[in-house]
Amino acid sequence: MKKARQLIMGLFMSGAVWAASEYSDYLAALSARESSNNPGSVNKYGFLGSYQMGESALIDAGYYLKDHTPNTNDWTGTWTGKNGVHSKADFLANAAVQTQAIKDYNIKQWGYISNLGLDHSVGQTIAGIVMTESGLLAGAHLVGVGGLKTFLQSNGAQIPSDANNTV
Secondary structure, three states: OHHHHHHHHHHHHOOOHHHHHHHHHHHHHHHHHHHOOOOOOEOOOOOEOOOOEOHHHHHHHOOEOOOOOOOOOOOOOOEOOHHHOOOHHHHHOOHHHHHHHHHHHHHHHHHHHHHOOHHHHOOOEEOOEEOOHHHHHHHHHHHHHHHHHHHHHOOOOOOOOOOOOOO
16 A cells, blocks of 8 residues: 555655646546535435445445445445544544545545556547546546456447446
């Protein structure tokens, strides 16, 4: 975890103000797209908050303990208490914690992306899109790291979608 945190911080804060602003722009765009910047938002699939995080994302971020249904967002499990979040209501009531949670989740996601070698696509143009660190994180947020891998390895020929058929 420490190595992944150092890697992502190095990528986004490596003396390049552009990289830092790109990441903050990514977070702002993600919140606007996912919830219209509404931290109290819960969608029909049970995804929560400004960034529409599900059980598996909040498990990766350290806010929720894995239960017997980590992919259903039924929220019947246990919250860890990280950053004072002991319940779904606590999470939905705190926009700042949601932003920290998505940052924690992105650190974990970047570890998965790096371990699979998908970070080597940064700077390449695939399906007419220049791959950036934030773009890879956005793709992983939308369709998971597996979907991102499918897209990249197919050179953009296979385009996965999420439960809302968003591509």
